Amino acid sequence: MAMMQDKLAHSRAPAASPLYDPKVxxxxxxxxxxxxxxxxxxxxxxxxxxxxxxxxISSGFGFLQGRAGFDLGQSLIEYSSDHSYLRALEVGFINTLLVAFVGIVLATVIGLIIGIGRLSSNWLIAKLCTVYVEIFRNIPPLLVIFFWYVGVINVLPQVRASIELPLDVFLNNRGVFFPKPIFGEGFLFVVLAFVVAVVLSVMHMRWVSARQMATGKRFPVLPVVLALVIILPLIAFVLEGRPLSFDVPTAGKFNLTGGGTIGPEFMSLLLALSFYTASFIAEIVRAGIRGVAHGQSEAAHALGVRPGLTTRLIVLPQALRIIIPPLTSQYLNLIKNSSLAVAIGYADLVAVGGTILNQTGHSIEIVAIWMVVYVTISLLTSLFMNWFNAKMALVER
Amino acid sequence: MADTFNTPSLFVRGKMLGPERAPLQTTGVVGWLRRNLFGSVTDAILTAFGIIILALLVPPIVEWLFVNAVWLGNDRSVCATLGQGGIQPDEWSGACWAYVGAYFKQFMFGTYPIDLRWRPTLVGILFVALLTPLLIPRVPHKGWNALALFAVFPIVAAVLLLGGVFGLEHVETASWGGLMVTLIISFVGIGVSLPLGILLALGRRSQMPVIKMLCIAFIELIRGVPLITVLFMASVMLPLFLPAGWTVDKLLRALVGVSIFASAYMAEVIRGGLQAVPKGQYEGADSLGLSYWQKMRLVVMPQAIKLVIPGIVNTFIGMFKDTSLVSIISMYDLLGNVRKSFSDPTWASPVTPMTGLVFAGFVFWLFCFGMSRYSSFVERRLDTGHKR
CATH class of the missing domain: 1.20.5 (Single alpha-helices involved in coiled-coils or other helix-helix interfaces)
Structure with missing residues (x-):
């Protein structure tokens, strides 16, 4: 018996055919x-x-230098139909960024309120927030965009019967007309003063927490920061001779002239995107807060930490860890959904690209531009959020 | 002795106390109100705020949708004010359900020939008959049921809808439309994206660097761009990629676009499931001498898929909502048909667009809400591990 085992151990395994080698x-x-x-x-x-x-059809990106020949509803940089296709695409790109950025901010605020509201002990508020989430989560964003577009156009009055709001703001079915600020030469110094104030505030906050760590005494933060951020730019503003004036919209016979405009396309797209995404963010916030173990806040109470501080110092930092990764993908979704602008004619990257595609037939180049731009935006956003996530993540020792 | 009796004791109360006030009611309607609506001053303010919002929103909406709504009529005059050439008093505004009623069949079938509409109806009935038992956990023979739904049903449906064989009249896909197209795109989308997503997810976790890189590149590229660009790509670039003279059906282009898009998202959901299966399961399968595909089919996938069923349903809900985008590349799905009807002079009035959108929104909502409810039902059923 023992001999047989010995024999088996010593005999070499038969060389397997290379056909069965996983590497091959x-x-x-x-x-x-x-x-x-x-x-x-x-x-x-x-x-x-x-x-x-x-x-x-010739291939290559040379066609981008050609004259565009179409007008765009909204542009933050100078643009007319005599500019090149490339310029038109730049306008579209900036418009995409604009609506995505404002939309993300708005969606986060609404989502946060609704998400916390769903956890409220107040029955009515919790139910209202639930209804909001269940309605907006289950309707296609494109439909919500049309809904706001039709709604906004229908409800608002004609230009002649514009609704006048305070501060020379007019509201009608062509959009919101508001006084456009014109920045004078010295305004750069005001901006600089503001930046300096922010830097000083951050330094102050660091010093306060260092002091608290060392001595246990706290120095006021909010009044100092507010004073810095308001007073420094104000001093610069006055010293530079108030380099700011406003271009106020005035009612003409058929239209309002002057001032800045936010078109109904932008408004309905913004409202739809932020309301739609907010319903998802609300769910994420709710799940995040509920995901923090109950013992954490109980322990804080047992240590005598006040409820407000418990939320700020114990619950929220832990909830953020759960919230950030799904929140990132919602932000990316919002950026991508902003391409639905093409349906109502808001001049974003896809809408402008689609017009150029129809005019020139350079479909491959246009689709390539779209892909590169969107993938870049997505990658940058997720890089930023990953950095933020790493900052917030649990440091395990 | 008597003395001790008269000395007031320090420990025994000599006089009767008045009755305590009754404790706050914690049961019944009043108790519920106190606990849930008026617990504190802030709570009361919040409640008042909520009531104000309800009072501002609900009456106008109910009034618009039901009270002022027009239910019967033959053309736009019933839904337009006197100033707009109708019969309603000025300043009137309400839903025009008469228009939805007149257009209902078109919203469902598009311009499918009227005398052949029994065919999509039959397909719909078959679909419901096959899907319902699959969704109810207690009904047996899930395997055969799934086979019938995902292998036999598509063929039957294609024959019935397209026609051209067995003496059925041929119907061009260009005349398909409405909810029918929405459902077809969703069904094909999930039918293609689930297996494709599984393959992509396996590829992304593969040991072979080339296959891994290819899968990562595909998934991240598709997930990084909006669906519209993928649809544009399918609609304008697909004809360029094919040999001259080949034409691709418009519906097929939309199907290709939606399926490619959905499979990238599905792959990520399934990858999550694959990662959640403990390593020991893989090693156990290896030690039993199972081949790669046996390991995946018999050991890993059943566990992984079970873990991510809610995620799959969520992806599907997202895809169902995204099908509305095909109207941008001029496929007339439900939303596309509703929008197309706005320009019909017989019914065009200021209230018809809103009414049509509310109707389409309600249909989409019904489907998505139903699916999300079912998903959370499955989640609760499968979540047996962490119950307290």
Whole structure:
């Protein structure tokens, strides 16, 4: 018996055929995949070249220098139909960023309020917030955009019967007209003063917490910061001779002239995106707060920490850890959903690109531009949120 | 002795006390109100705030939707004010359900030939008949049921809807539309994206670097761009990629776009499930000598899929909502059909767009809400591990 075992242990395992070696198989499959892929792309490429030649379309990005020839409803930088396609795309890009940024801020605020409201001990508030979430979460964002667009246009009056709000703001079915600030030459110093004030405030906060760590005494933060942030720019403003004036909209016979405008397209897109995304953010916030173990706040109470401080110092930092990753994907969704602007004619990147695509037929180049821009925005946003997440993450020792 | 009796004791109360006030009621209507609505001053203020919001929102909405609404009529005049050439008094505004009633069939089937509409109806009945037993956990034979729904049903449905064989009249996909198209795109989307997503997720966790990189690149590229660009790509670039003379049906382009998009998201959901399966399960399967595909099919996938069923349903809800985007590349799904009807001069009035959108929104809401309820039901059923 023992001899047999000995024999078995000493005899070499029969050399397996390379056919059964996982490494060899892996290499084989990968080479096969690469060959298949190259063949696939070659067929696509040759077909595309063939089709483009047939349709008489040149390829390459040279067409971007051509005259655009169409107007855009909203542009933050100078633009007219005489500018190039490239300029039009830049306008679209800036408009996308604008609506995405304002939308993210608005959605976060609404979502936070609704999410906390759903956890309220007040029955009525909790139910109202639940109804909000269940309605907006289950309707396509495109429909919400149309809903606001039709609603906004229907409810608001004609230009001649504009609603006058305080501070020379007018509201009608062509949008919101507001006094446009015109920045004089010295305004740069005001901005600089503001930046300096913010830097000083941060330094002050650091000093306060260092002092508290060392001596246990606290120095007031809020009054000092407020004073810095308000007074420093104000001094610069007065010293530079008030370099700010306003272009006030005035009612003409048929239209309001002057001032800045926010069109109904922007408003309805913004409202729809932020209301829609807010319903998801509300759920994320709720799940985050409920995800913090009950013992944490009980322990804080047992240590004599006041309820407000418990929320701020114990519950929220832990809830943020749960909240941030899904919140990131909601932000990315909002950025991507802003492309629905094309449905109501808000001049975002996709809408402008679609117009150029129809005019010139350069579909591959336009789609490539879209992909590069959106993937870049998505990557940058997730990089930022990952950095924020890493800052907030549990430091395990 | 008598002395001790008369000395007042320090410990025994000599006089009867008045009755205590009754404790605050904690049961019944009053107790409930006190606990849930008026617990403190802040609570009372919040309640008042909520009541104000309700008072501002609910009466106008109910009035618009039901009280002022027009239920019967043959053309726009019933839904327009005198100034707009109708019969309603000036300043009137209400939902025009008569228009939804007149357009209802078109919202469901698009421009599918009227005398052939029994075919999509039959497909719908078959779909419900196959889906319902699959969704109820107690009904047996899930495997056969799923096979019938995902293998046999699509063929039957395609034959019935397209026609052209067995003496059925051929119907162009260009005349399909309405809720029918919304449901077809969603069904095909989940049918394609689930297996494709599983493959992509496995590829992303594969040991082979080339396959891994390819899957990561595909998933991240598709997840990084909006659905509209993918749909545009499918609608303008697909014809370029094919040999000259080949044409791709418009519906097929939308199906390709939605399926590709959904499979990238599905892959990430399933990857989450794969990661949650303990390593020991993989190693156990390996030690039993199972091959890669046996391991995945028999050991890992059943556990992974079970973990992510809620995620899959959520992806599906998202996809169902996203199908509304095909109207941008001029496929007339439910929303597309509703929008198309706005320009019909027979019914065009200031209230019809709103009414149509409310109707479409309600239909979408019904489907999505139903699915999310079902998803949370499944979640509760499967969540047996952490019950307290």
């Amino acid at each position: 198989r892996g290499v084989f499959y990968q080479v096969l995949t690469i060959i298949g892929l190259v063949a696939f792309f070659y067929v696509i490429y040759s077909n595309t070249v063939d089709n483009l030649r047939r349709a008489n």
